[in-house]
Amino acid sequence: MTYRNRHECKFVVPESVAGHVLRRVMPYVAPDQHAAKRPDHSYSIASLYLDDDRRSLYRETVEGMASRYKLRVRAYEDKPTAPVFLEVKRRHDRVVQKLRVAIPRQLLAAVLAGDAELVKLPNASPRQLAALAEFSRLLHLRRATPCATVRYQRQAYVGLEDQEVRVTIDRRLCVLPEHEPIVRVNDPGFVTVPTSGVILELKFTDRCPPWMVETMRVCDLRRRSFSKYCNALDALAARRTASL
Numbered sequence: 001m002t003y004r005n006r007h008e009c010k011f012v013v014p015e016s017v018a019g020h021v022l023r024r025v026m027p028y029v030a031p032d033q034h035a036a037k038r039p040d041h042s043y044s045i046a047s048l049y050l051d052d053d054r055r056s057l058y059r060e061t062v063e064g065m066a067s068r069y070k071l072r073v074r075a076y077e078d079k080p081t082a083p084v085f086l087e088v089k090r091r092h093d094r095v096v097q098k099l100r101v102a103i104p105r106q107l108l109a110a111v112l113a114g115d116a117e118l119v120k121l122p123n124a125s126p127r128q129l130a131a132l133a134e135f136s137r138l139l140h141l142r143r144a145t146p147c148a149t150v151r152y153q154r155q156a157y158v159g160l161e162d163q164e165v166r167v168t169i170d171r172r173l174c175v176l177p178e179h180e181p182i183v184r185v186n187d188p189g190f191v192t193v194p195t196s197g198v199i200l201e202l203k204f205t206d207r208c209p210p211w212m213v214e215t216m217r218v219c220d221l222r223r224r225s226f227s228k229y230c231n232a233l234d235a236l237a238a239r240r241t242a243s244l
Contacts, residue, residue, distance in 0.1 A: 005096075006096040052145075069089060082105060111135075155168065191235060
């Protein structure tokens with residue numbers, strides 16, 4: 001199975017610092033294909049996270065295991081005709097590896113029920129079929145089921161010279177308890193996840209561009225571990241405790 005190796009430098013910073021970073025990187029980036037259509041260069045992302053009954057994937061992240069992964073289903077809108085994306089996100093120390101395959105939304109229930117071998121993807125490439133098989137294998141291995149949907153607003157840019165370079169800023173992090181095979185982008189039940197700033201990520205493959213290195217130095221950016229999934233589950237747990 002071939003994963004894409006990525007480096008993701010993550011920071012939680014005040015809005016003023018995020019603004020400073022954007023001003024510095026603007027000569028080297030452009031809005032990504034989704035953000036370019038919007039005046040504020042941002043769009044909604046919702047990810048349905050899958051975990052076992054003991055929340056093992058959550059615990060492995062909280063405990064800082066060097067090699068770990070997450071299983072999620074990502075969506076950008078609620079249209080019945082819009083696809084959803086099955087994703088495996090592996091981490092080995094500071095290197096991130098991802099698998100991703102799009103499927104029709106109406107097939108999600110079958111995949112999550114363990115019937116992936118019955119799912120037909122017309123015109124799918126061997127790589128896409130392999131990604132579907134790997135997602136299904138890990139889903140079965142963990143006996144993972146829907147756990148929670150995490151949503152945020154992403155401002156996103158890609159490198160002018162290298163499309164693998166990305167600069168993203170995520171805001172308005174929130175979570176929705178979810179146990180059904182569905183990804184909801186809009187729902188009144190979403191609960192705000194407290195953060196101490198906005199989530200800034202600088203991403204690249206292989207080599208960090210010099211302008212990105214200089215931006216981190218000039219803006220005095222300090223890397224920080226921040227899992228949207230784990231913080232979202234913590235927010236739900238705190239809400240339950242407060243209601244007792």
